[in-house]
Amino acid sequence: MEERLYRTLEFDKVIHQLLENASSSLGREKIEQLTPTTDVEEARVRQQLTFEGFTVLRLKGSVPFGGIRDIRRGLARAKLGASLSPSELLDIAGTVYGGWRLRRFIESLLEQHELPLLADMAVQIERLQKVEDDILACIDEHGVVMDSASPALSQIRSQIRATEGRIKDRLENIIRSTSYQKMLQESIVTIRGDRYVIPVKQEYRHVFGGMIHDQSASGATLFIEPEAVVQANNQVRELRFKEEREVERILQILTGMVAEHVEVLDHNVKILAEFDFTFAKASYAHRIKAVQPKLNDKGYIKLKKGRHPLIPLQEVVPIDVEIGQTYTSLVITGPNTGGKTVTLKTIGLHALMAASGMHIPAEEDSEMAVFSGVFADIGDEQSIEQSLSTFSGHMTNIIRILGQMDANSLVLLDELGAGTDPTEGAALAMSILDHMYQLKARVIATTHYSELKAFAYNRPQVLNASVEFDVETLRPTYRLLIGVPGRSNAFAIAKRLGLPEVIIEDAKQHVSIEDKNVENMIASLEENRLAAEQDRARTEDIRKEMEKLREQLEQERADFAKEKNHLLQKAEEEAARSVAKARKEADEIISELRKIAQEEQIGIKEHRLIEAKKKLQESVPSFEREKERKKKQTGKETLKVGDEIKVLSIGQKGEIIADLGNQEYQVQLGIIKMNIKADDLMLLKSGKKKEVVPYTRVKMSTETVRPELDLRGYNIEDALQEIDKYLDNAVMSNLHQVSLIHGKGTGVLRIGVHNFLKKHRSVKSFRLGGQGEGGLGATIVELK
Template sequence: MEQRVLKTLEYDKIIALLVDKASCTYGKEKAAELTPFVQLDEVKIAQQGTQEAATVLRLKGSAPLGGIRDIRSSVQRARLNAMLAPLELLDIASTIMAGRRLKNFLLDMCQDHDLPLLQQQAERIEGLRELEMEIRRCIDENGDVLDSASVELRQVRQEIRQVESRIREKLDQMTRSSSYQKMLMENIVTIRGDRFVIPVKQEYRHVFGGIVHDQSASGATLFIEPEVIVSMNNKLRELRLREEREVERILYILTEQVSFAVEALVENVDALTELDFLFAKAQLAWSMKAVCPKLNDRGYLQMRKARHPLIPREIVVPVDVELGGEYQAIVVTGPNTGGKTVSLKTIGLLSLMAMSGLHIPAEEESEMTVFSSVFADIGDEQSIEQSLSTFSSHMTNIISILEKMDEKSLVLFDELGAGTDPTEGAALAMSIIDHVIDSGARMVATTHYSELKAYAYDRPEVINASVEFDVQTLRPTYRLLVGVPGRSNAFAIARRLGLPEAIIEVARGSISEEDNQVESMIASLERNRKSAEADRNAAASLRREAEELRRQLDEERARFAEEKNKLMERAEEEARIAVQLAKEEAETIIRELREMRDDGVEIKEHRLIEAKKRLGNAVLELEKEKVKKPARAVRATQIKVGDEVMVTSFGQKGTVLEKVNNDEFLVQIGIMKMKVRRDDMNVQNSITQKPQTAPYTSVNRRTASIKMDLDLRGYNVEDAIREMDQFLDDALLGGLHSVSIIHGHGTGVLRKGVHEYLRSHRNVKSFRLGGQGEGGVGATIAELK
């Protein structure tokens, strides 16, 4: 890809955002070098890596990427046996630990989820626990070599501390002595050149002897090493030299151990670089609310609700674009500042992002293609140095594009043919579009020329598009309308601003009949489009309602079957217990009768056997009743409004609301009303036979008026709780099993209050935030007991 095109489409700004998401130097460098791939297999692998990392972030929130240091120069120095400094060794230990922690985290994730690319990178990381532990045993977190690093170092440092103690003790005696105090500038012991000294007034220098190591700026104070401690300071110096040699020996040993692990460390760095890069791409996708697109190499792309990633989400207007299927080129017309260039850049930038393995800010099921190259001529590229006009500059760029493009290229032209005579410019623009189409490339072009509107109708490979303009507010809506050419709107704007109608009519009369017909045709197309869009939205809404009703019905049926099975099991268990108790009671009675007979009471044996037999028969009848299916309700020939019926095809009870005709009735089943045929119903309870069932009928009727959602936006927490309390009571009374509570996004205070209330409510089984189509994080779905 040409760097000029990447800069024109603001790809460099996306890369800057990606670099900012990386955690370590390695990942930032790899992110900064990212360029689009041109092979489908490469793009698929890149997108898969981003998707796997996004899955980890979605499930875990983050990945443990902390502690990774840039150890590449240290590893290379270890390869050359150059002694590493303590802090360099600490960075190596930190990176080893960070790699092992990330590896364990990812491999645990891979046990429950299919993440082959992440697993492959994680398995490349060597644990190197022994090297890390040895470095940490010898060096503390501040980069100091510990006494425990070796026996020799511990002994030397013990001697150093002993000698220092004796020196300080000797000097402290001198500073506390009354005979010396008047000779000292201060009663302190200090250090100059690694040797202990005391501050002596200049005139008493000869009293202490020894060595002068420093003096004050005024010369009044001399820092003298008294003669009595010179030998002890010499001894201390020798010990410190031994300490330095031992520390160097330890560092060389550690460096040698690092050199043995150089290859493993380099492999770890490569794997950590790739993992940090993948998670940076996933973080960028999360921040943009981006999705993984479908991919192809057929030159077909379909963007659904695509958003320019550099425009704030709250103000960007999504666009729907399809290119490369039925149409090879799109010609976009419309007023200035209407959003034509933004739409053009959105198409180009999202194509580059998809080819780079980055997710795109669009809706699910968007499909992108892998182009061999992307070309763009956008903006004012006038060159002062070359003394080229705007038109010349654009034409020079266009000529270069026409020479380099092929059938797998995407070509973007902004204001094609502008900057010259309108007639010649329009003719040139049409000729250029013809040439691009003949080459097989995909193209999107914006223009002001009205001639290109009719041109697009004459070419089956080209489709018109426009950016919408609201004549009432005199502002563009920035919506891209594919299939409808743009209107000039000059007369409408002038009328709106108050220009006299007579002037407007004179101006309209000066326009050719053909141009007026084109404008009328465009206006008709726009009206038809808006009508079709409204019908489509209404149909989509009805479809969603039907799907929701079907889902609720399926849940009701499943719940009914489950409750029926539970009741059957409970009845069987109760019958079994009753039978067992009866048998035990019978055995007890017979045993007592026999005992009475043995005591002399006259009881015939055959009477005992007969009694037991009758009990056995009773048990058998109970067992039969236990497994017998519930008796089917008697089919009634006369069904009346208010009857409780069983709808055979759904397996659910309902209430007859009204008679439609002789064969059909309107029946209320839960929250739904539907027409049911007479032969599909069995009367359960008739209002004439069982008037006491009327209360159930009224409850069923009330259900129809109960809402399944409660909108609390604008409420404070206290008022919201009162509303929820009444709402949940009505929902439970109406037999609802799931309700939606809308609290909006806001500051989160209302959502927190709603969740705390639901968590403590005795009749709420569970709750969750809404999903796609349910209000997202602005709504909570509660399951009732």
């Protein structure tokens, strides 16, 4: 696709916004090279990568890209045998570590979430631990080669420090001497040209001998290296040369090690660039509230509440557009500044973004085609250098488009036929549209010509559309109305502005009967559309109110049943206490009767005593509780695999994982699976429809507990309740170590969590997180 198309549709501005979301120059370079693909499968892979990146950001909020640098120039120099600088080597070590940390970050998510494309990228990052360790063992964080880099360097620097110490001692003795103090400008030791010197007054220059290395601006002060330290300074100079040679030798060794792994490092960099690029797209999608579109190669576009990505959310007016199935061309009419051009650019931008792997700012279930080419003639394209008129500029563009387009192209034409005689312009516009229509390309054109309204009616796959105009406020609403051509509002606007009625009526006499009929038809369509929208809005309000009342009634029924059961349970407990008291008294009486019978030789049959006691036991009242009502199920709400349900007999929530037939289902309750009849299940939330396969073929997987619990934003009381439930589930899932994320903050939540963990039955030990584990913002818990 041509570069100027990106400027015409403002895709270059979208790229500029995308650049702001990159974390490194690696990602920015990938973004600057981004172009839409014409292959639908490649576009799907790009979209899936962005979706997986979006999922990671939704779960974690950010991705660790710290330490990663563009080291390709250093790698190229190492490959050629040039010695790398300490800072270049540090960048390589940081990139090696940063890449490995990113790989571990992605792999930590794979146990709970499916991220196949990111996982495949992460596994390609190699560790290269020795390269990192050897570099960091020789160079500190400031880019200085350390004494420990080699025994020779350590010895040389030790000699330098010792010799410099002797020099300073001799010079200190000179400046402290009373005989020399009057000769010194200041009693200090300083350095000039890597030599230790003292500031001497001009008139005493010959007293000290040695060498003059500098003088003050006035010439009154000379910086002299006394003869007593010249030899020692020479020794320091020689040691410095040795130090430089040893440092260079060390850097050459490290560079050689890098050169041995240059291909692996280069591949790591490419993967890291792809990661940064992917998460930049994901971050941008989150920023503009975009969604992953469905993609096709059939030329079908379906935008639901599509928004222009460069217009602020609070200002943009979403549009609904569908083209490519029942009709292939759309003719949009309406007033200037009504939003026609924005509509064209929105559709064109969505096509380019979708083919580039970027999510589009629209609602779920939007669908975009991947075209073989996107062409646009929008705005004033006249060339000043070629002295072309507006009309000529447009025609030049259209001729170029006609020569390049095919049946799988998207063509966007703004103000087709404008800039010339209206009659000829309209005729030319219709012929151009007819030619593109015959080629079966997807065409969206805007126009002022009323003749094109009739053109759309006479073609089965061409549809009229318009941008809405409010005559009352004399302002456009920017809404796109599909199937309704735009009306001429000239008379209505003139009347609202105060033009005399007699002039307006006279003007109407000059309008042809055909034009009047068309305007009347359009007015009728608009009235019907408004009435339909009002009816639909009222119906929706009634539906929402009925749904609200139904939910309220269900809640009241549930509350009533709960209160009834509570009262019955209370009555049972009260009765049980009374019977227990009576039983105790009866036991005492029976015991006394046995004692009396034994003493007085009175015969009492034991079985009668036992029967009497049994009757007393059975006298405890029992009340039948009202079962929780199932939600009324309609044909669309029948239970299916994936539904969230509640098992009424045990009060436990779960999910249906298999349909066993005969109104029996297998449900997952935590880590437990049970077979439950349908009449013991209450539907809580309908899940996505899943393909139901015979029970014997269903492969079950045990639901696992995540290895971390995020408590940020909780108060202490709620956090402790969440921790208690979470630790129980973790123990049942055989987790030996979990992480509690409480954040740093004021430390109140952390202290409360630690006090709770000290007393918890399932906790063996706990500690604050280390590097890569959240630090002071997380607590690592070891379970029994």
